[in-house]
Amino acid sequence: MSTSNNEQYEKRAKDPFDILIHEKGLRISNMLLDKNLDLIVIILNNGKVLQSHISYYQRLKEATQEQLNQWRLISGGVGVCWENLNEDLSVKGFIKTAVLNSALLDLQDNKPLNNIVA
Template sequence: MSILTTNSPKAKEIWFKEDKIYFLLADGRELGVPIEWFPKLRDANPDQLKNWRLIGSGDGVHWEELDEDISIEGLLVTI
């Protein structure tokens, strides 16, 4: 019996610049998307935006105070 494995994209870091959110992926790619796609992030203050953590070893990003999650794989499917 064989075991199927997937190499889902993983985030290493995120940052905000002007009207975009950027993701540095473990494979070296950088992804920038409009913050407008995420109303909770768009409306958040700078301190709230800085209060994030990686979830699932980089499968996504979570903002506890804002109750917002972003899936890296979901972003790649969207763009």
């Protein structure tokens, strides 16, 4: 059975996060963590910087600074892994969590809502 060029189908992502990651190539290029400041800073390959709180992630919250520093990028920067903590975070999940928590903080007059994860 032959297929002409005009019969070929392209599968395209519909989710805007998937489009950014899988079609546009958005990746984590570096990450900084500071336990004392309860801060995760994600540097993306497009130059954008995102931040969130370590305390939003239970396993990271319970980790020492030394354990937090033992991360590695996975899948070419689509995610980050802490093997010693059995924790993986994806760029998609991180963006959703950071945006959701930021919006909720604004709506709650900056009163933190614990462990809100997308």
